[in-house]
Amino acid sequence: MQGITAANNQMLSDLISTWKLSDCQGCLPQNIGTATEEFQKTFLAVLDQNGGCDPYLYEKEARPSSCLGTDAGESMQSYGSAACNPNEKVETTSSSGTSVNVKRSVAGPQSTYMAAITTASGLHLELELSDDARITDLEDGGISVTYRGSGETHVYDAAGNKTVRQNESDTFAGTDKDDIFINLRGSEVDGGAGNDTIINFANNATLHGGDGDDTIILARASIGNTINAGGGNDSLQGGVVLKSNIDMGDGDNKVDLDRLGDGTKMLLGSGNNTINVNRISRSSIAVGNGKNIFDVNYLVGPEISLVD
Known part of the structure; x- marks a missing residue:
């Protein structure tokens, strides 16, 4: 599994900045679905430290079944989309x-x-x-x-x-x-x-x-x-x-x-x-x-x- 490289750290920083400015802090940026599973977990952990995002939100049992993909990346990408956000x-x-x-x-x-x-x-x-x-x-x-x-x-x-x-x-x-x-x-x-x-x-x-x-x-x-x-x-x-x-x-x-x-x-x-x-x-x-x-x-x- 790919580690958290310098490039990934920059991507993480950019995503955090985007998320903090967003109007939907209960969602995920859609492009995180292209990242590795390790990167996704790190992203969620950093959001939790920043206050306002709970990694438990994204456990499989907490997601609508229609938003689950075949792998972690696809699942997270779907969960961040408007079609699968029940609060829109x-x-x-x-x-x-x-x-x-x-x-x-x-x-x-x-x-x-x-x-x-x-x-x-x-x-x-x-x-x-x-x-x-x-x-x-x-x-x-x-x-x-x-x-x-x-x-x-x-x-x-x-x-x-x-x-x-x-x-x-x-x-x-x-x-x-x-x-x-x-x-x-x-x-x-x-x-x-x-x-x-x-x-x-x-x-x-x-x-x-x-x-x-x-x-x-x-x-x-x-x-x-x-x-x-x-x-x-x-x-x-x-x-x-x-x-x-x-x-x-x-x-x-x-x-x-x-x-x-x-x-x-x-x-x-x-x-x-x-x-x-x-x-x-x-x-x-x-x-x-x-x-x-x-x-x-x-x-x-x-x-x-x-x-x-």
């Missing part, structure tokens, strides 16, 4: 009946996304997003879309006619309605009151569900996030969660994830909680009073404790 598309419907389909359209450090939005009244919009957005239903059957970076709110009436309003103050925080947040790169989201939906693509972000029955969707491998679901019967959905702190709060909560790892801490308050996680490794879970149901396929050194 999110479909959800808010409690008010508005459905959102978000899909990445342009990859890279400044990725853009397409959001198809359909309200309960039948209004349909397709928006290209490069900024964090808050979507709120209006009483006339239309919606408003507030963008964090520009400070603009685009108001669409029930017929789809748009007006643009420049906000004089920070209005990106949640309303008392059932808001939908699409957080691409923001460091913090506060849902406020209402049954909100937060779709999060960012790492190292703080997500507050607030009061109400909120849904938080981690749209890609989640690294270094702080999640406070707040009061209510909340739901947390996603794939891989690493180096994160999660407080689901009191209520009958539901957690549906592929994996918890790398020192992730989860607190489940009082209530009847349902936890469905494919794999838990090197993480801790504290549960409060209530009937808690765990469905876990694979455990590696978890710490599970009771909170009075």
Whole structure:
């Protein structure tokens, strides 16, 4: 097997630099599939040291079966492709009946996304997003879309006619309605009151569900996030969660994830909680009073404790 030569070390350095600037730190660069198996293992180990990549992600049992190749190189090349990344598309419907389909359209450090939005009244919009957005239903059957970076709110009436309003103050925080947040790169989201939906693509972000029955969707491998679901019967959905702190709060909560790892801490308050996680490794879970149901396929050194 080929060793780590000087040329390979340069390739390793280049790949690390590219990965650190990428918008998809839960994936692998596709061209790593051409490297030797020894080089691939070294690459994963260095990513782990840099914080943000866990080599366990790439074990065969953790990959979608459709992404496995005939050898290590082919498998890793396939796993890094958009077709085999389960976190490139999110479909959800808010409690008010508005459905959102978000899909990445342009990859890279400044990725853009397409959001198809359909309200309960039948209004349909397709928006290209490069900024964090808050979507709120209006009483006339239309919606408003507030963008964090520009400070603009685009108001669409029930017929789809748009007006643009420049906000004089920070209005990106949640309303008392059932808001939908699409957080691409923001460091913090506060849902406020209402049954909100937060779709999060960012790492190292703080997500507050607030009061109400909120849904938080981690749209890609989640690294270094702080999640406070707040009061209510909340739901947390996603794939891989690493180096994160999660407080689901009191209520009958539901957690549906592929994996918890790398020192992730989860607190489940009082209530009847349902936890469905494919794999838990090197993480801790504290549960409060209530009937808690765990469905876990694979455990590696978890710490599970009771909170009075």
